[in-house]
Amino acid sequence: MEPAAGSGGVAVAGAAPSRLVSGATARPPSAPTEPPWVRRLLIAVALGFLGLFVVVPIAVVIDQALSQGLGVYRRAVTDPAARDAIALTLKVAAIAVPLNLVFGVAAAWAIAHFRFRGRALLLTLIDLPFAVSPVISGMVFVLLFGAHGLLGPTLRAHWPGLTIIFGLPGIVLATVFVTFPFVARELIPVMEAQGAEEEEAARVLGASGWQMFWWVTLPKIRWGLLYGVILCNARAMGEFGAVSVVSGHIRGRTNTVPLHVEILYNEYNYAAAFAVASLLLLLALVTLAAKRLVEHRARVVDAAPLDPAPLDPDDAPAARLVPTEAAP
Amino acid sequence: MARRGPGALPGFGLALGWTLTWLSLIVLVPLATLVWKSTDLGWAQFWALATSKRALASYQLTFGTALAAATVNLVLGTVVAWVLVRYRFWGQSVVDALVDVPFALPTAVSGLAITAALAPRGWIGSVLADHGVRVVYTRYGIAIALIFTGLPFVVRSVQPLLQQLEPELEEAATMLGASRWQTVTRVVLPAIAPAALTGFALALARGIGEYGSVVFIAGNRPMSTEITPLLIMTRLENYDYAGATALALVMLVVSFALLLGINLLQAWSRRRGAAA
Numbered sequence: 001m002e003p004a005a006g007s008g009g010v011a012v013a014g015a016a017p018s019r020l021v022s023g024a025t026a027r028p029p030s031a032p033t034e035p036p037w038v039r040r041l042l043i044a045v046a047l048g049f050l051g052l053f054v055v056v057p058i059a060v061v062i063d064q065a066l067s068q069g070l071g072v073y074r075r076a077v078t079d080p081a082a083r084d085a086i087a088l089t090l091k092v093a094a095i096a097v098p099l100n101l102v103f104g105v106a107a108a109w110a111i112a113h114f115r116f117r118g119r120a121l122l123l124t125l126i127d128l129p130f131a132v133s134p135v136i137s138g139m140v141f142v143l144l145f146g147a148h149g150l151l152g153p154t155l156r157a158h159w160p161g162l163t164i165i166f167g168l169p170g171i172v173l174a175t176v177f178v179t180f181p182f183v184a185r186e187l188i189p190v191m192e193a194q195g196a197e198e199e200e201a202a203r204v205l206g207a208s209g210w211q212m213f214w215w216v217t218l219p220k221i222r223w224g225l226l227y228g229v230i231l232c233n234a235r236a237m238g239e240f241g242a243v244s245v246v247s248g249h250i251r252g253r254t255n256t257v258p259l260h261v262e263i264l265y266n267e268y269n270y271a272a273a274f275a276v277a278s279l280l281l282l283l284a285l286v287t288l289a290a291k292r293l294v295e296h297r298a299r300v301v302d303a304a305p306l307d308p309a310p311l312d313p314d315d316a317p318a319a320r321l322v323p324t325e326a327a328p
Numbered sequence: 329m330a331r332r333g334p335g336a337l338p339g340f341g342l343a344l345g346w347t348l349t350w351l352s353l354i355v356l357v358p359l360a361t362l363v364w365k366s367t368d369l370g371w372a373q374f375w376a377l378a379t380s381k382r383a384l385a386s387y388q389l390t391f392g393t394a395l396a397a398a399t400v401n402l403v404l405g406t407v408v409a410w411v412l413v414r415y416r417f418w419g420q421s422v423v424d425a426l427v428d429v430p431f432a433l434p435t436a437v438s439g440l441a442i443t444a445a446l447a448p449r450g451w452i453g454s455v456l457a458d459h460g461v462r463v464v465y466t467r468y469g470i471a472i473a474l475i476f477t478g479l480p481f482v483v484r485s486v487q488p489l490l491q492q493l494e495p496e497l498e499e500a501a502t503m504l505g506a507s508r509w510q511t512v513t514r515v516v517l518p519a520i521a522p523a524a525l526t527g528f529a530l531a532l533a534r535g536i537g538e539y540g541s542v543v544f545i546a547g548n549r550p551m552s553t554e555i556t557p558l559l560i561m562t563r564l565e566n567y568d569y570a571g572a573t574a575l576a577l578v579m580l581v582v583s584f585a586l587l588l589g590i591n592l593l594q595a596w597s598r599r600r601g602a603a604a
Contacts, residue, residue, distance in 0.1 A: 032502045043415060054430065054479070057438060058441070060450070106342070109343040114344075131583040132583055133537025133576075139576055176354055180355060200336055238437070280437045284433040
């Protein structure tokens with residue numbers, strides 16, 4: 001068995017590395033440690049760093065959003081333009097996330113359970129959108145579908161009414177591009193760690209391919225899937241750079257929530273900009289809470305031994321999630 | 329170990345087929361368009377556009393600030409990972425959750441918030457202004473925004489490795505007479521170095537391409553505080569597709585190179601992790 005090179009571990013620029021598959025070993029209290037003053041100093045440095053760089057920005061958003069009072073806040077978030085932006089953002093996410101969900105399951109199935117030529121290359125190519133600047137992610141679609149693009153003039157000749165760039169299709173395409181790796185990246189290590197013994201058993205017992213998928217695979221990967229969807233959705237709703245390139249900034253038509261925030265800010269309407277931004281902050285905090293919950297549930301559910309697989313007596317229950325290939 | 333071959337499990341053809349189709353439609357064809365468009369330019373024109381004075385100034389700013397921010401994150405991110413894994417303190421799980429905020433917060437919001445905090449009348453900016461320091465609309469402001477966006481990478485790369493590191497290793501070093509400082513610098517840090525460097529490279533890659541969190545604080549003056557992604561944006565807005573394409577291709581090549589380096593670092597990191 002060749003090692004599962006290049007598939008587990010840390011995702012590339014843009015996403016949190018998977019925290020569903022972990023191999024933590026408990027540290028005994030007797031382990032050597034630093035003198036108390038060093039410990040206190042390091043904790044102070046870490047807390048100071050996170051306080052300045054994370055807590056202050058969060059607090060600033062809330063403070064600025066409420067700086068002109070609750071009335072202004074309420075007007076800003078219920079303004080027709082804001083409502084249109086929220087509706088568009090929800091619509092874009094509702095299209096882009098399922099598309100990447102289907103892709104992610106297919107890619108993870110092929111990559112986690114099969115060995116084939118070019119597998120490592122495929123993994124790298126899936127990561128590509130994380131490494132590309134958001135501006136370039138949007139720009140490539142302008143080069144393809146724009147008025148002077150590769151396909152733009154042809155499309156316009158055949159379907160005069162169709163707008164891709166400066167319209168919903170362009171925004172969806174750019175969003176699918178930037179969120180492309182999320183679900184696949186989360187599922188691959190989960191599927192690799194779980195193996196396919198249950199699926200093989202289902203096949204031996206006579207299940208069809210789809211029966212096996214619906215009744216065995218999907219329940220097995222549900223936490224990993226949910227985790228990927230949560231991260232994918234957060235990025236889809238919050239994407240700014242790529243969407244900024246392909247949307248025409250048309251108020252009420254092609255303005256997503258992040259773009260609406262920018263417009264308000266550029267109009268010096270700071271309180272309103274931060275009020276709408278606070279909705280995105282809320283989205284981020286809800287995302288993090290949901291992510292925590294899924295991590296917790298995944299650990300509790302998946303750590304319970306379902307099969308009598310021989311476990312190393314020294315291993316913590318969670319060690320079952322570690323890919324066997326990675327064991328020394 | 330179960331046999332993993334096309335004979336045992338169904339769906340390989342369908343899954344791989346869909347994967348390759350979708351990958352081509354969404355990622356490969358659009359990126360290929362960029363490369364194809366740049367061949368339109370011809371070498372001389374490409375070189376002139378990619379190395380114009382304004383472009384060179386933007387590369388210097390973009391790579392310089394991304395490098396500085398990734399370095400700060402390398403050091404402080406390792407400290408944060410260390411503190412989260414090794415020590416127990418009140419509010420720890422909240423602190424651990426805070427690390428992910430830069431991933432979850434939309435970049436436009438981060439950009440606005442950091443700008444507002446550092447503005448001369450902002451919470452931090454007013455303190456700095458008292459000492460005659462101004463960071464908004466300077467390269468220092470850009471670096472600060474990039475420290476924020478890159479913050480989770482080193483922490484989340486180092487954390488799992490630090491957790492897996494067997495305590496026996498350090499106990500052995502201590503019993504053989506090493507001081508705590510020697511144990512940490514000679515045993516622990518070399519073991520986590522590949523993971524820390526992976527995090528550093530991820531933060532660097534993210535910082536180079538970053539747009540949303542930087543535009544609000546950068547000031548965007550050509551030749552001084554204009555990052556490359558913004559210059560591409562400006563070119564696009566002026567329908568200068570040739571100029572935008574040349575710059576984008578340079579950035580794409582750099583991203584490819586970094587992605588390759590990150591993959592190599594991760595392979596190294598995994599070997600270290602398996603050996604530890």
